[in-house]
Amino acid sequence: MSVSIVQYFGEQNSKCGYCTGTNCSRSHGMHAYRLACDDYQELIDRGWRRCGNYCYKPQNNVTCCPCYTIKSDALEFKLSKSNKRILRRMNKFLRDGKREPGESTTPQNGDGDDIGNGVNISELQPQLPDKKPSVIDVEHVENLAQSRGEQLKTAKNLEPLESKTGDGDHSASSQAANKCKLTNSNPPRKKAKQMRLERRQAKLGIPLEQAQTKTMTQEKSLRDFLSAASETDKHKLKIVLVAASDIQRSCTDAVHALYRKYQIVIHNDNPARLTLSSMQRFLVESPLKHEKKEDAPEMGYGSFHQQYWLDDKLIAVGVIDILPGSVSSVYFFYDPDYSFLSLGTYGSLREIDLVQTIAERVPALKYYYMGFYIHSCPKMRYKGKLSASYLLCPETYVWLPLTDDIRSKLDAQKYQRLNPVVTDKDVNEFLNQHLDDVQLLLDARTCITYQRFIRMAGAxxxxxxxxxxxxxVGKVCAHRMVYVNMS
Structure with missing residues (x-):
């Protein structure tokens, strides 16, 4: 079993990429040498995100642009008219081999028809801190921590039964139940659809139930649109899943050239900064260890690239993490010459399809994480246009449907608790009495609990x-992960 190893950097202040304010973006940061996929799922469910090996959690109550973690339930996802229009446009282009007259290749920076056109499906690259992580032998520390964990487990099994019946850890099931308490309360269905069905019933003189059945059978699914390719198509679009660690395929000249072109044209980035090594730090390096288990999807858990090949040309890359409960979008970049295909949105729909495909084998993996929803930045509201979307409460860490009511509250005040139940608390809250069991790495060969550290060093x-x-990080991760405490 993989052991997570992290070094906490504390509070970080930097320039904001959304409002462009100076030194007003506030977050907490840490370097992850290694993250078990289970632990990273826990972390993103507490508002953390990763950029390469750097993990950060916005201080939403004080930062200039609060960032709310957003996800979509892929099994409840419904295509919008805009989604269907983009899918038809792609299918027509593949079939006929040409774009429609009047379709511009100029990237757009609005949040109109395409929720990802000219803007990433994921947030901007955060400014990395000046602090450098300590140099450690990750494999050795992992073995050390595993050995230490076995010793602690053996010692706890020998304790009297009474000592294990206190407040104890919240079980995964109870935690999940609390987290899902508000998640499953979907917003009410719009009445307009019901009215249309009733008008159709009156016009055709058929029972309402039959009209509903007919309407449902005519509704094309996401899979229907994506499987519309034909042997006679002028173009072939192939999606190839590549492990991020396979640098022979994830760091090719074609990938780097596409990344440079995208960053320069779309984000007006400085070409001198867009080196191969900087791309690797941002999009290729990952603390997630590739894990294959019996109940895992066929490709396993870990970090991957979805490469979009139009015939023999690479036109887009989606950087994703496949985790026990979700597919998390890290970044998406594409060839600006193909902006007329709305590749940002098309990529997000492809990633939702990936979740739906995996869920057929692993039912628990049914969510698509889009990163952060920044309501105070109008250009970043596009993520909320995907159906069946939920926001994470930054105080109680429960999920709530992204409704017009929540949008109105965020219009009135950019920071909100979100969870309306005032008595609800964080079920995974870490309390001071839990400190003794936290594992610390003091040097290359010393991994001990905080309790022993205090007795030994008095620090x-x-x-x-x-x-x-x-x-x-919460009680679960605080006890599972190793905290690097080296100077």
Missing amino acids: FGERESIIEYCKL
Whole structure:
């Protein structure tokens, strides 16, 4: 089993990529040497995101542009008219081999028809801190932590039964139940659809139930649109899934050239910064260890690239993490010459299709994480246009449907607790009495609990920083992950 190893950097202040304010974007940061996929799923369900090996969690109550984690239930997802229009446009282009007259290749920066056209499906690359992580032998530390974990487990099994019946850890099932308490409360269905069906019933003189059945049978699914390719098509679009760690395929000249072109044209980035090594740090390096288990999807868990090949030309790359409960979008970049195909949105629909495909084998993996929803930045509201979308409450970490009511509240005040149940608390809250069991790495060969660290070193100076970290990652991860405490 993989062991997560992290080094906490504390509070970080930087320039904001959304409002372009100076030193007003506030977050907590840490370097991840290694992350078990289960642990990273826990972390993103507490508002964390990764950029390469750097993990960050916005301080939403004080930062300039609050960032709310957003996800879509892929099994409840419904295509909008705009989604269908984009899918038909792609299918027509593949079939006929040419774009429609009047379709511009100029990238658009609005949030109109295409929710991802000219804007990433994921948030901008965060400014990395000046701090450098300590140099450690990750494999050795992982073995050390695993050995230490076995010792602690053996010691706890020998404890009297009474010592195990306190408040204890919240079980995964109870935690999931609390998290899903508000998740499953879908917004009410619009009445307009019912009225249309009733008008259709009156016009055709058929029972309402029959009209509903007929309407449902005519509704094309996402899979129907994506499987419309024919042998007679002028163009062939092939989606290839590549492990990010396979640098022979994830770091080719074609990938780097596409990344440079996208960043320069779409984000007006400085070409001097767009080196192969910078792309690797941002999009290729990952702390997630590729894991294959019996109940895992065929490709396993970990970090991957979805490469979009139009005939023999690479036109887009989606960087994703496949986790036990979700597919998480890290970044998406494409050839600006093909902006008329709305590749940002098309890529998100392809990733939702991937979730739906995996869910057929792994039912628990049914969510598509889009990164952050930034309501205070109008250009970043496009993520909320996907149906069956939910926002994470930044205080209680439960999911709530993204409704017009929540949008109105965010219009009135950019930071909101979101969860309306005032008595609800974080079920995975870390309390000070949980500190003793936190694992610390002191040097290359010493991995001990905080309790033993205090007895041995008497170093109370680290206490506040360790507690802050533990509260941010939650009790589950605070006890499972190894905290690097090396100077």
